[in-house]
Amino acid sequence: MNPSSVNDTTPDATGGDLPKDKLPRADCTVDATGTLTLEVGGLRGADRPRLLLRLRPKRGTEQVAVADRATHEVDLAPSPDEPGRWRAALNGGGPVLDEGRWDVWVAPGGSTTGGELRVVPGARDLRILASGGFPDPVLPLEVRVPYATKDGYFSIRAWRRPSHAEAGDLTVRDGTLTVTGRLLGARLGRGARALLKRRGKGGPQVETRLADEGQGAFTFRADYADIPHDVQGPDPAYWDVYLKPGGRTARVRVARLLDDVADKKTVFVYPTTELGQVTIRPYYTLDNDLAVQVSAR
Amino acid sequence: MKISFLLHNAYGIGGTIKTTFNLAGALAERHEVEIISVHRHREEPNFTLDTKVRLRALTDQRVEKDHPLRQRAAKVFPASEYRYDQYSELTDQRIEECLTGLTSDVVIGTRPGLNVHLALQGPRGAALVGQEHLTLDGHPPALRNALRAVYPRLDAITTVTRADADAYRRKMRMPGVRVTALPNSVPEPRLAPADGEGRIVIAAGRLVRSKRHDVLIRAFARVVAERPDWRLRIYGKGDEHDRLRALIEELGLYNHVHLMGAYSPIEAEWVKGSIAAVTSSFEPFGMTIVEAMRCGLPVVSTNCPYGPAEIIEDGVDGRLVPVGDEETLAGALLDLMRDDALRHRMGAAALARSRRYGPGPIVEQAEELFDDLLRSKTTRGRITGAFRRRASVHAIKDAALTLAFAPLRTLRKVKR
Known part of the structure; x- marks a missing residue:
């Protein structure tokens, strides 16, 4: 096991x-x-x-x-x-x-x-x-x-x-992760962003622009080069992925929940990218939340 | 009647185990049935066994791992058999003890090496049936020779296809041995059949080379180019997992092709699909084809030896495509994706035409065979004295041969 x-x-x-x-x-x-x-x-x-x-x-x-x-x-x-x-x-x-x-x-x-x-x-x-x-x-x-x-x-x-951002297809290409999805229970407003936050108290955050595709559908790109890897910090470091719909709406976790696969981690597997001194890959956590793992090579 | 199956390992995963469980369970409706597993390595079997079937094991790896006799090469189980490495003097002894003590009316071996045990040591009063779940032509020549020497002592050989039964009749000299095809049975699924509306293609089977999942994945790259709304799910686990995962990444199919891991029961997974795909280079039977059809899925399969062509009627309840031909495979999948009516029609035909593999029809065939064998045994009973003597002469000869070959086998084992 x-x-x-x-x-x-x-x-x-x-x-x-x-x-x-x-x-x-x-x-x-x-x-x-x-x-x-x-x-x-x-x-x-x-x-x-x-x-x-x-x-x-x-x-x-x-x-x-x-x-x-x-x-x-x-x-x-x-x-x-x-x-x-x-x-x-x-x-x-x-x-x-x-x-x-x-x-x-x-x-x-x-x-x-x-x-x-x-x-x-x-x-x-x-x-x-x-x-x-x-x-x-x-x-x-x-x-x-x-x-x-x-x-x-x-x-x-x-x-x-209370609200949920359902991840759809993920694409990894040229050092960039593209995420498509659908937001439920909140409305995308002006200034909506995607947020990557390093797991752990007070972990650094990275924000990226988010494209509103209408009816809750969204796309965002996370450039791996923008995710700092602190050699003093945890290794591997795990970055959890959220949406900030805009205004005063609370951030919403990006996850993949709306299908029959109880454990996504081993079924939805994405490419690993080597970038400088680190390797980066998106993955689903044991709770089927989307995260990005950054490890020293 | 009392029926005993002799199985390599009832606790593993594979077509032979599943089909033996199915047949044993169906026979247990009217008969006393047991499965004797030579090996055991875990508490419970992976597949669900009918509670009416008794299951017992002859060796238990969890407690007998270091048994001294395990270190000594098997002498009865033939060295040319695929599973020879898992047999030893310990299994030789335990199987012989078990077989000679049996009071069953019918004893059924489920793989070549166990059929050899059965032929040499099976209780003479019982009908001795050797089941072939692989194929004669697929066996290495040394194994074919080993079988040729002892199979004439069995009462019957059953193969899973007519094509393989023909091969036995043509290539083995076994006077008096009944050779007949007894296909695998698949119970009626508990779930309603697939409705054919989904956008999922399903493949299921161990992730090993001979299943050629690589061809399926490459074909699916062509499919996705035209129909990106379809997904492929491959159920099963095995040595090829990492290689297949790498291929999926290389082709950029990680949103479309998923390795699902092992699932049991698989029927709940079939009904999520609308098409099933089989890309094997070799399918002695093709259990997954029948399972998928019984769930109402049309199957696109390679026309490999021997099973698929005896199960699928090309263009009626599925499609047959050449082995290793990803372009034709992709074309056949796309035909079914483009044409909803065709897919529904073939799915309905698959459901109807696969009923012949239900436990009812298959058990009838098995019972008829067993009855016949037992009848001819009793009518022959009076004259078996001569047979017996001759048989024992054979047994002595075999034992001498076995001993003569034993050092050779030991040497082979060491070299591995």
């Missing part, structure tokens, strides 16, 4: 010892309204089962006991299509999921002994997200992408942002 990956293994006591074929398995679908529907099977003897969504502690933070994690409970209803299966729809009316990774559990209830069980993923029908048919986003933007963790459990990645 990639050591830099998110802490995806959860050796929790409850249900963690059961082999996967004894755990409940959930199929899921995202429909054109953005509703995520889960259908859980393998819950023999369950009575009024509930779905539990538990926020996984961030990588590098202290371990939190499962029972102490932020948890949302959702009632499961019998599936109208298949007896013995249970269904829950997560949409605007359901729980508000903060940004992060939400592990999916079930509390079976009824005659079942033992406690809560982790859920393993079945078929995930995310074709709506893949086709670019993401429904017109409602602000604040709420994105939920169900996925299989590295150790094979069902989890949901969630983002919740």
